[in-house]
Amino acid sequence: MDSEENMRQSEVNKNKETDTKQTIDHPGRQFYLPSQIVDEFGEKGRDHLHKPFRAQFLLALTAGSFMTFGAVFSVLLAVGIETKGIYHLLSGLGFSAGYSMVFISGAVLFTEINVLLPSYLFNKSGLMKKSIYKFWISSYIGNIIGAFLVAVLIQWSGSFAGTFYPELDLYLEHKMKFMDHGVKGWFQVLISGVIANWLIGMAAFLTTSARDLTGKILGTALPVVLFVAGNFQHSAANMGYFSMGVLASDKYSWYEYILFNLVPASIGNLIGGAILVSLLFSYAYKEDIQTSLGK
Template sequence: MSEIFGSDAFSPKEIAQRVNNVGVAKVRLPFLSLLMLGVLAGAFIGLGALYFVLIKSDASIGFATGQVVGGLAFSLGLILVIVAGAELFTGNNLLAMAWAEGKISSLELLRNWIIVCLANFIGAAGLAVLVFLSGHTEMNNGAIAEQYIKIAMVKTAMPFWSAFFKGVLCNVLVCMAVWMAFAGRTVIDKAVAIVFPISAFVAAGFEHCIANMYIIPLAMLEKAFNTTNLAAETVTWAGFFSNLLPVILGNLVGGSLLVGIVYHIIYRRNIVQQDAK
């Protein structure tokens, strides 16, 4: 058992081993299980985004306070993913560690990422439809619906490289949250490890592809079926995909390269070389 300042958290080296072992288990999940866990993760992240937008719709809250408190609320999504169990594309970018060690093949890696990303979209967009039908966005005299459209307008009008680099920074923090959650042995340990990196990326305005799979479709529903005075020309399917492509690519680089591969080099590369001799 590792002792870090009197705690029993796993050490970074032990985390690297755990991430590798979990990565192997993830790529071997049966298709239906992987699909359903992916749908759950999309919905869980959507619930975190719902919580965030609810807070941001209150015009009486200052900008910084709204961003930070909204970020804390958004942390609900990843806590649900980690504690309740689900398969999240951005977190699964850490499978790059097991791939770099040769424990999983390139085909297995791509299969997991593609299935999970599509399943996340089903879960996130499906939740958007349910939330729209529930009338939730009519709360606060329609300010919630208006906030969804405002957020979506910014996202869909964002230049490619801005969205890309915001995606990179976002998933560095998301994968660090997942990484640190592996250090914990209790639900409280995991929740504390998740909250600060996730609230930081949200407060900073970085881009998470799965959250956008919930926010933008819901904004499109509001634009199509509810009266709005906002000129939301970019809130369309074309605008959605113009945001999604650079954000997915940025999330991949941030999570896989800047977290997964970096930690592989630090903790696992020498082990692989020793095993090869």
């Protein structure tokens, strides 16, 4: 009897050792799986849509203000840099500060909800059209107003040295060069907008995947550096640049910024975020999505 009891105890000890080894060898993941990220997008989209209008609009104002801070920081970091690679890297890192503040604070950015809200709608039945359109329009207007108000405060502060404004003019020329190509240039901005929000959608994807603050900032920075370096037209980012441009430069008028850049870029952003990120991943991981969004 004793020998049998000893054998059983030995077996129990071995099982405990095996369990311990498995625990040690398989640490918990520090990121969400893609299907979980799509779930999270849908949850965020639903939460934004169901907020009171005052909360939606205030968060849109906040997101727009962060875009101007990001634009200003990207210009400041690039002043005096001659090497193109370093110039693009620093400029992109500067703007990623604005996006990090948006993603982490929960502010409502038009180009982010182009990813979040479709992820919710693709996984539920019925479209609440009136509230959706109201939300999209209010977020866009709120972003513009927030971006412009911060630009006004910055101009009133008189904080920047004279070297800032020539650098800002270079950025504006880079953004508005498509205007010289007429109708072709308008559609080039639209296609560039598709690419831009594809990248920003992936920034939201990587940021949502990360489960700590460092991972979220790094996940934001990589796609943002790419879209800034490639001069892809992102309407929310351009709101920050153009708000400063309207106040500091007379090279372009406000309606030229809107008609020849923001309008086609915004259309492209909607296509890029909704189709190339939200729709694509929603259907790719349809069988893995386990939330009750569509039920």
